[in-house]
């Protein structure tokens with residue numbers, strides 16, 4: 038199988054592994070590769086070297102998204118504006134939100150890339166830090182204040 042040969046021969050450059058493969062394949066074939074279990078297994082292992090916790094990619098759904106690099110080792114998705122907050126459900130730093138969007142909006146929906154639960158991300162009314170919680174009362178992890186949701 039062609040896909041198998043390709044994954045075997047680009048073993049040297051771990052960090053850019055998926056980018057290198059994507060540049061060699063047609064977008065369709067690359068999409069197929071991303072759904073190919075041996076590839077998913079391999080890129081998860083790669084991601085572990087560059088992550089504190091390997092999360093589920095919001096784009097391709099593979100468990101190959103590095104919380105440190107904010108980059109997916111399976112489908113090449115990366116988002117420098119993406120930030121992570123502690124998930125109240127699984128206690129991992131894994132709730133994704135877009136900090137540029139939070140500057141514009143008072144609150145955002147944030148999805149946990151570990152357990153898949155949805156949360157609301159607000160700006161703390163005391164210290165202005167983004168925090169996760171259930172409206173209207175939130176506990177801010179940064180200033181340890183019980184912050185209240187800002188009026189929209």
Ligand SMILES: [Zn+2]
Pocket residue numbers: 094095096097098099109110111112113114
């Ligand atoms: Zn991905």
Ligand SMILES: [Zn+2]
Pocket residue numbers: 124125126127128129131149150151152153154
């Ligand atoms: Zn979670």
Ligand SMILES: [Zn+2]
Pocket residue numbers: 161162163164165166177178179180181182184
């Ligand atoms: Zn605060």
